[in-house]
Amino acid sequence: DQQVKQNSPSLSVQEGRISILNCDYTNSMFDYFLWYKKYPAEGPTFLISISSIKDKNEDGRFTVFLNKSAKHLSLHIVPSQPGDSAVYFCAGGGRFGAGTRLTVKP
Amino acid sequence: DTGVSQDPRHKITKRGQNVTFRCDPISEHNRLYWYRQTLGQGPEFLTYFQNEAQLEKSRLLSDRFSAERPKGSFSTLEIQRTEQGDSAMYLCASSPTGGEDEQYFGPGTRLTVT
Numbered sequence: 001d002q003q004v005k006q007n008s009p010s011l012s013v014q015e016g017r018i019s020i021l022n023c024d025y026t027n028s029m030f031d032y033f034l035w036y037k038k039y040p041a042e043g044p045t046f047l048i049s050i051s052s053i054k055d056k057n058e059d060g061r062f063t064v065f066l067n068k069s070a071k072h073l074s075l076h077i078v079p080s081q082p083g084d085s086a087v088y089f090c091a092g093g094g095r096f097g098a099g100t101r102l103t104v105k106p
Numbered sequence: 107d108t109g110v111s112q113d114p115r116h117k118i119t120k121r122g123q124n125v126t127f128r129c130d131p132i133s134e135h136n137r138l139y140w141y142r143q144t145l146g147q148g149p150e151f152l153t154y155f156q157n158e159a160q161l162e163k164s165r166l167l168s169d170r171f172s173a174e175r176p177k178g179s180f181s182t183l184e185i186q187r188t189e190q191g192d193s194a195m196y197l198c199a200s201s202p203t204g205g206e207d208e209q210y211f212g213p214g215t216r217l218t219v220t
Contacts, residue, residue, distance in 0.1 A: 034208055049206075
């Protein structure tokens, strides 16, 4: 059951530019969403979250936007840094998307 | 406490053998989760514990799989009569109280069934 979808398996951006990672969900009962980052040979680590009572949450270079009517959220990273290169997972309702591999080129 | 630990990190076994994995969560975290991750996919929920009680099991958790958390601290995941389709990364995570808390993941145990 693909209740959380990340349709872009990969994304490549230049250092200093904005990275936008997208996530769609199907269950309107989901009311809290999280983004995790995963480096090779490590488990996912929590990055940022958003509650459905908000449409934006910001933490430093990372901002998550939530569009409840579209059942869509996005993670913006600006400016992108090479150390941001990792796989990013969107999660909601205990379910994870398939992940997007972000590569930030120096 | 340095985080969630899992043992072993890698396990190679022959089809039909039993394997057991261990997870040590962050101390004082009440919730403990098991996930399975295959190549190109996100973590898939298997089961979770609130203290020693196993509160939910996914339909992915066939009767060959069993998980325990006997004293509400560490947990074990056993797979009996392994099949090649069981080859995956098995991730453990813990959280302070559950609900909307973020989860803290271990490094995972990579299982290869030959």
